[in-house]
Amino acid sequence: MIRVVTLDSFDEKQTAKLCQALYTAFGVGSEHSGQKEVPPGMSEPLDAEQLIKDIKGVRAYEDDKVLFITSRKLKERELPGGKAPTTGYALYNQNRAIITTHGHKDFEAAFKPIARNALQQIGHLWGLHHCLDPRCAMYPPWTPSFNTGEPSFCSFCREKSEQKLRLAKS
Incomplete structure (x- = not known):
């Protein structure tokens, strides 16, 4: 099950549409599991890694994946080549990820890049790496064409994710 948890106020129809896109991509249940508050003391830009570790009280089973969504800016990441903007972050091969809609004024108009980002972060939770196919949601997000692709x-990535799902415990 993919549990979508909002950290800000989002339109229910938009959240349902995103859950449907996740269901279509992964073939497992996906539902909006409520809204949580950003832990006190965290200011914008939010530290994505710390944030997803600090949020408590999300009901999930062992193999469930939790995707947090925020409209707030996420802190840039320090990489060997310098700083990189953060639109999403996943605890690789674990169970929690976050995406931001920051920078997109209209969720509906920006649905494809937002959904593509969500697919990529959930893919990382199931152990998928970046892909060389520019049509794939696992294509590196820092490339200019990422936001124009379909979610x-x-x-190859579809089969790999299906393999991971078959091996899941529940």
Whole structure:
């Protein structure tokens, strides 16, 4: 099950549409599991890694994946080549990820890049790496064409995610 948890106020129809896109991509249940507050003391830009570790009280089973969504800016990450903007972050091969809609004025108009980002972060939770196919949601997000692609996987990444799902415990 993919549990979508909002950290800010989002339109229910938009959240349902995102859950449907996740269901279509992964073939497992996806539902909006409520809204949580950002822990006290965290200011914008939010530290994505710390934030997803600090949020408490999300009901989930062992193999559930939790995707947090915020409209707030996430702190840039320090990489060997310098700082990189953060639109999403996942605890690789674990169970929690976050995406931001910051920078998109209209959720509906920006649905494809937001959904593609969500697919990529959930893919990382199931152990998927970046892909060389520019049509795939696992294509690196820092490339100029990432935001123009469809929220879907190439056949290789789709099969890899299905394999991971079959091996899940529950």
